[in-house]
Amino acid sequence: MSDRLLSDDVVGTFTLGGDLTIRRLGFGAMRISGARDADGVRDRETARQLVRRVVDRGVNFIDTANIYGYGESEEIIAEALHPYPADLVITTKAGYLPGKIQRGHITLPTQGDPDHIRAECDKSLRRLRVDTIDLYQVHAPDPHVPFDETIGAFVELQQAGKVRHIGISNVTAEQLAFAQQHCTVVTVQNRYNAGDRTSDAVIAACEAQGIGFMPWAPVLLPNRRVSSVTQQIADTHGATLQQVALQWLLHRSPNMLPIPGTSQLAHADENIDGAWVPLTIDEVSRIDEAAGA
Numbered sequence: 001m002s003d004r005l006l007s008d009d010v011v012g013t014f015t016l017g018g019d020l021t022i023r024r025l026g027f028g029a030m031r032i033s034g035a036r037d038a039d040g041v042r043d044r045e046t047a048r049q050l051v052r053r054v055v056d057r058g059v060n061f062i063d064t065a066n067i068y069g070y071g072e073s074e075e076i077i078a079e080a081l082h083p084y085p086a087d088l089v090i091t092t093k094a095g096y097l098p099g100k101i102q103r104g105h106i107t108l109p110t111q112g113d114p115d116h117i118r119a120e121c122d123k124s125l126r127r128l129r130v131d132t133i134d135l136y137q138v139h140a141p142d143p144h145v146p147f148d149e150t151i152g153a154f155v156e157l158q159q160a161g162k163v164r165h166i167g168i169s170n171v172t173a174e175q176l177a178f179a180q181q182h183c184t185v186v187t188v189q190n191r192y193n194a195g196d197r198t199s200d201a202v203i204a205a206c207e208a209q210g211i212g213f214m215p216w217a218p219v220l221l222p223n224r225r226v227s228s229v230t231q232q233i234a235d236t237h238g239a240t241l242q243q244v245a246l247q248w249l250l251h252r253s254p255n256m257l258p259i260p261g262t263s264q265l266a267h268a269d270e271n272i273d274g275a276w277v278p279l280t281i282d283e284v285s286r287i288d289e290a291a292g293a
């Protein structure tokens, strides 16, 4: 296990909304409530240790959501870290109906109704023990609620001082442009990795306008050719596929803010250590070629 500290010069920094500067390798807290102790039993103290560990190693950007672990993810972050370090940025989200994913579905139903968003924001503020959420993200557009109404609720929360900055998630370039007519969008969070380039147009828009792009599923490579080439490159560095996948993302764009998540301390350490893998431009190109990009 490495104790190297993720300083600004290792991965670079990015400034969100002109005032929140973060290191470009964050942590996704979707699974922390699933952390298990040495006996394999789900354990909240192990989850708290995991969160403390990533911050101790220099991560200063944590992504969570109201629905992760039915709110437990936000609670664990607060239990582990509150009062928070001054440079820590915590982002959370609303826009799905909290609960259990129903059989035959892969996500929860969206819920973008303004009343729901307002109520969920208050719950997140309480669980995170803050007066203002640094970055509050629309988790996904709700096809049953006009997008401007959902965004309007986020803008109201911002005007009330409960939210500092607004981000959006699971959007197309067109939806990003639409959202920007109603608020200042500081981040977009979409599925993206070396094997899934669906959001290339969104990334181009983010780069052109100084918006941060937070790829989810950063270490899950769905494309077999891409994962095979990535693994070969990883082997030559004595690294893991996940570490090279993260390095590829960091090379892909200066606006890229990967938030690898895990329920395991060893994987969290491994992902942070990925910051030091010396991927070459030629290796980046080989991965791009495998993806047909």
Ligand SMILES: NC(=O)c1ccc[n+]([C@@H]2O[C@H](COP(=O)([O-])OP(=O)(O)OC[C@H]3O[C@@H](n4cnc5c(N)ncnc54)[C@H](OP(=O)(O)O)[C@@H]3O)[C@@H](O)[C@H]2O)c1
Pocket (backbone or CB within 6 Å): 027, 028, 029, 030, 031, 063, 064, 139, 169, 170, 189, 190, 215, 216, 217, 218, 219, 220, 242, 243, 259, 260, 261, 262, 263, 264, 267, 268, 270, 271
């Ligand atoms: N906006 C959205 O709709 C959305 C959707 C999904 C996720 N997210 C956010 O994005 C973050 C990352 O997303 P994600 O899809 O990658 O989900 P994730 O739950 O954070 O991680 C996905 C998988 O990667 C595994 N993993 C992580 N590091 C690994 C390593 N070094 N070696 C082997 N396996 C590893 C994890 O298993 P272990 O737990 O066993 O390590 C887990 O099964 C999430 O934590 C969440 O904050 C957002």
